[in-house]
Amino acid sequence: MPSDVTEADREATAALILKLRSKGIGSQKVLSALERVPRRLFLSAPLQRHAYEDSALPIECGQTISQPTIVAMMTEALDVAPEHRVLEIGTGSGYQAAILGHLSRDVRTIERYKTLADLARARLSTLKIDTVHVHHGDGTEGLAEKAPFDRIIVTAATPELPQALIDQLADGGKLVAPRGPAGDVQSLVVIERKGATTVSRDLAQVRFVPLVEGVANRL
Template sequence: MTATDQQKIELIMGLRSRGIRDTRVLEAIETVPREVFVPDTFQDLAYADQALPIECGQTLSQPFIVAFMTEKLKVGERMKVLEIGTGSGYQTVILAQLCRRIYTIERYRTLLKSAERRFAELRQANITTLLGDGNKGWPKQAPFERIIVTAAAPQLPRQLIEQLAVGGILVVPVEVSPGRQEILRITRTEEDFTRESLMPVRFVPLVEGIARGM
């Protein structure tokens, strides 16, 4: 057993101890090589349960948050999923193991190009990417059975809720009061939507528009 294998085992055991039970989610985290998404200077922390800095002032979320949000999304293997905030591409590839197709939007060209190279390296054929404003979602591909947002929205993202299929789920960090964020789970109903507060968090903000020069 290699040191990396041992680190993976410890990570999975740690996630289980913190309440992650979905075996498909745990298998995806065990299978996807997180070191591919981690900057060279932090390779020794690839399987530590902590967030790590990446390019453009963004972060690679800690494995627990990735596992928690993915579990709460309740992804089925035939579903079409939208991700807002590609980042390093780690969350994208985790989701790609669980669904039929994932559409992912990133506002930083540098991050998107790097993520696309990783997707190709890992031979992930069910990922479609877009350089764009995640606040607007992807209307041409809507509706989606599931939507996940990996940055904190300043308020409930109505445009994204409208792109959910009836019965669809959105998992999103939202600034519920100044300096306070919570992960919310929104379920689209025939007439409107329901909301459920899941846990307090700290994410980078969801910013409008495409980043210039990056």
């Protein structure tokens, strides 16, 4: 572990893992990945004392870091294997990407805010996670030049998923995303592509910030 990670981080992370187990997260590989990523390092200094609470917290650019239970649930539903090519829409703090980086050898993550993209890149470097590549761009367009992807995760909500993301999902692939209106309860859905068709199932009710087109005008 990097020197930035303290014994207190390790103890608090271990306690968080126990809490996630009690909430029904059963995948050992997901829990192991979460255990290797200290959430404190993805928050600004004033909020670090809340890092290991099971709650969403504000981050830069008016965005949020999801609560650990939701991160674990989405990661478990994604069912990532080392050989899977993974695309994340909405890098945010980089916390979810860091966890995915311990599960896959090739993770691409897109963030519309340059400030967030730069911060996430620095945090991933600090943790020596070199399996994640951060892109500053429009997440609604996906990353066609690297498609298809075996797994796609969207960390912002939209009433309808952009067709570009469906098109970039490999046959047999899975996509996990919150679907619904901004500012209201949304459904966390798992979509599986089977040839030219997709099959969808609801996983839970959630609240996420909205998925916005374009690259942000402000940093």
